[in-house]
Amino acid sequence: MDNSTIVCRCEEINKDEIITAIQLGAETFDDVKRLTRCGMGPCQSKICSNLVREIIHEQTGISLCQLKPSRMRAPLRLIRMKTLADHRTANKVASVLQDSEEGGV
Amino acid sequence: MNNNYDVIIVGCGVIGSSIAYHLSERQKHRVLVIDKGFPLSGTSGATQAWVWVHSKTPSWYGELSMYSAELYPFLERKIGDVEYKRTGGIAPFFHEEDRKNAEQLAESQAEVGIDIDVLSREAALKKEPALSPEIVGATFSSIDGNVNPFRLVELYIKAAKKLGVDFSFYNPVVNMKKQTDQYIIETKKGEFRAHKVIIAAGPWSKELGDMLDIQVPIKQVRGQILVTEPLAPFLKHTIGGLRQADNGEVLIGYSKEEVGYDKRSTVDVLQETANMAIHMVPSLANVNVVRCFAGIRVMPLDEYPIIGEIPQLDNAYIAVMHSGITLSPLVGTLMTELIVDGETSIDLNRYHMGRFSHLLRNKML
Structure with a gap:
């Protein structure tokens, strides 16, 4: 890999950008992700996760076994909004105007 | 390494990093920001990052939010592109009886200069055609917008660094003590001393307060x-x-x-x-x-920001609030005024932590 190698295909993030994030103090995959968008695309870091861990290891000396993978969140693969929705009415999801009547927030 | 500072800020989210940046602009103090993790790993990196004003009530709170929103274009000129967009904000409603509340909101916010239009269904759909045809109306204000929270915090930190602020990440504070005229901050990476300490650790401020025997409400x-x-x-x-x-x-x-x-x-x-x-x-x-x-x-606990001096503790300050993204440019500015000049250009009395003293006395916390 040279510094122009694309590490995250979804967001087109190259090795150089990842090194810049590490130089700012990033020590984990998720630190790098939030600074660069690496791993935020459709594959959700399935491709770049280990590549980034290797780069962090190479740059900081933190051992690979201490470098956690990215934080996985649902959905594991793309899902249509209407498939996720269950068409009940919301009760934990509030409305902005309702809040303004109650004051604050 | 010299571990003595004028000001130590605990918490490097959007509020801590904004205070650090605004303090650094004045070039009066040696400032250190400590964070237990890495910036954006907590609250500031897990937000939609609206810069939202128009439905914030009562109007004095809406007014504070408006002043902060107004600072964003100037902030962007100083620290760089944080993708701030004043898109205008729309809050749709789906029941005709909500129109009365929307009109009351528009009336009370007008008193502090927040312009709100109460839109008919047609007007709202014309403005934002993707909205559901089932809405019956919406409130609209041009002051609302949004920002990229990742860019915002990163650029606050970079700008502050350039002006001499020190940062220490992955460094949890283990204990804080007041000793005559200074605070001793014990961390995983060693001991730091400062004349003033600012708690800006969002939801984690409670544990920090405990270290100073302060109940953070x-x-x-x-x-x-x-x-x-x-x-x-x-x-x-x-x-x-x-x-x-x-x-x-x-x-x-x-x-x-x-x-x-x-x-x-x-x-x-x-x-x-x-x-x-x-x-x-x-x-x-x-x-x-x-x-x-x-x-x-x-x-x-009362949903409004807590900004200012910590009661009964000299040279200790706190800045915690729910809408940190919206308020960060203003809170950074006002906390800097408080610390450098000793007074603020906007009265922060309403936001002082002392308002909770009756709760503290009755041990309701």
């Missing part, structure tokens, strides 16, 4: 957000509940759960959030969800 609230695949631009405004980011993703969510520091995502809230998305913008039914995320936000 806050609770933790979890918010869960859905992220769609990137879509061609189709939402022009920041909508109460969702917004489209620069890269085309739509961020959706307005949930609040009191579950302590639990950051997990839960299926029930994700489903409800998907319901809300389709309810407000029906065309979202057919788009793909790429990810969800959850963040812990701080909620002061």
Whole structure:
């Protein structure tokens, strides 16, 4: 890999950008992700996760076994909004105007 | 390494980093910012990042939010492109009886200079054609917008660094003590001393307060957000509940759960959030969800920001609030005035922590 190698295909993030994030103090995959968008695309870091861990290891000396993978969140693969929705009415999801009547927030 | 500072800020989220940057502009103090993790790993990195004003009530709180929103264009000129967009904000309503409340809101906010239009169904749909035809109206204000929270915090930090602020990440504070005229901050990476200390640790401020025998009157609230695949631009405004980011993703969510520091995502809230998305913008039914995320936000017990001196503790300050993204430019400015000049250009009396003293006396916390 040279510094122009694309590490995250979804967001087109190259090795150089990842090194810049590490130089700012990033020590984990998720630190790098939030600074660069690496791993935020459709594959959700399935491709770049280990590549980034290797780069962090190479740059900081933190051992690979201490470098956690990215934080996985649902959905594991793309899902249509209407498939996720269950068409009940919301009760934990509030409305902005309702809040303004109650004051604050 | 010299571990003595004039000011130590604990917490490097959007509030801590903004205070650090604004203090550094004055070039009066040696400043250190300590964070237990890495910036954006807590609340500030798990938000839709609205810069939201118009439905903040009562009007004195709306006014504070408005002043902060007005600072964003100037901030951007100083620290760089934080993708701030004053899109205008729309809060749709679905029941005719809400129109009266919307009109009352417009009237009370007008007193402080926040312009709100109460839109008819047709006017709202004309403004934002993607909205559901089932709405009966909406409130609209041009002052609302949004920002990229990752860029914002990163650029606050970079600008502050350039002006000489020190940062220490992955460095939890273990204990804080007051010793005559200085604070001793014990951390995982050693001991630091400062004349003034500022707690800006969002939901984690409670534990820091405990170290100084101060009860910080806050609770933790979890918010869960859905992220769609990137879509061609189709939402022009920041909508109460969702917004489209620069890269085309739509961020959706307005949930609040009191579950302590639990950051997990839960299926029930994700489903409800998907319901809300389709309810407000029906065309979202057919788009793909790429990810969800959850963040812990701080909620002061009366829901209003806590900004200013910590009562009964000289040279200790606190800045914790729910809407840190909206308020960060103003809070950074005002905290800097308080620390450098000893007084603020906007009266912060209402936001002083002393307002909770009756709760503290009655041990209701």
